[in-house]
Amino acid sequence: MSLYDLVFEGGGAKGSVFVGAMTAFYRQGHTTRRLIGTSAGAITATLLAAGFTPEQMRVVVNEQKDDGQPRFATFMDVPKQVDFDQTTINNSDTMSIFKHVDVPFLPTWISASLHNQLINALMQLPDYRQLFCFVECGGLFAGNEFLNWIKEQLVKKGFDPNITLAAFNAEINNELSLQQFRAS
Numbered sequence: 001m002s003l004y005d006l007v008f009e010g011g012g013a014k015g016s017v018f019v020g021a022m023t024a025f026y027r028q029g030h031t032t033r034r035l036i037g038t039s040a041g042a043i044t045a046t047l048l049a050a051g052f053t054p055e056q057m058r059v060v061v062n063e064q065k066d067d068g069q070p071r072f073a074t075f076m077d078v079p080k081q082v083d084f085d086q087t088t089i090n091n092s093d094t095m096s097i098f099k100h101v102d103v104p105f106l107p108t109w110i111s112a113s114l115h116n117q118l119i120n121a122l123m124q125l126p127d128y129r130q131l132f133c134f135v136e137c138g139g140l141f142a143g144n145e146f147l148n149w150i151k152e153q154l155v156k157k158g159f160d161p162n163i164t165l166a167a168f169n170a171e172i173n174n175e176l177s178l179q180q181f182r183a184s
Contacts, residue, residue: 005034006048008041013072015040016061023054038179046150049168049176050157060153071149079129079142092136094119138180 004025008018018041037045047057063071089095098115122128134140151161159168169176 002030003033004030006032006036006045008035008037008044010039010041012040015044018044019054019058019061022048022057026054032174034175034177036177036179042178043150045176045178047153049172049174050154050159051172052153052157075141075143075146075149077142077145078126079133081123081129083142083144084123084129084132084136088136089119089123092119092132094122094132094135 006025008015022044032048035045035049037043043061044057047060052060061072065071065074095115098118099112101111103111103114123132130140133142154163155161159171163171165176165178
């Protein structure tokens with residue numbers, strides 16, 4: 001039996017090819033020691049580390065909602081206002097820019113109030129919330145639907161849905177490392 005360290009790259013829907021690759025990998029009698037992934041590859045690596053077989057992975061990644069829409073399509077959830085706390089908004093680049101805008105003839109305390117009113121008005125707009133999320137949080141989507149989904153999958157394999165990566169690694173037979181994608 002051969003132990004392998006596997007690295008799974010991102011690629012959105014192309015991540016589904018990992019299921020077929022892992023089927024062939026296991027058919028050859030190989031096993032994994034370390035699993036590393038980013039984006040779609042992080043999903044694959046996490047599911048494998050949690051104990052999903054390729055066939056079980058195929059089922060969960062092809063899951064559909066009652067209306068026939070792929071469950072994965074729900075992962076592109078536009079952020080809601082409640083997804084951003086006041087501290088995040090106050091410390092945002094947007095607020096920093098507003099603070100550098102001098103409004104002639106207005107006292108500073110009125111300008112600050114206008115800044116808050118302006119950003120609160122902008123946060124009413126879904127397109128602005130998505131832009132804010134991209135600039136301030138590094139992604140266009142809230143990710144709440146994905147987090148709910150991955151927690152459901154972990155629970156299916158007996159894990160606490162709020163487990164940390166360190167605790168997860170302590171419980172599994174592999175070592176899992178998840179990488180954040182950074183555009184250069």
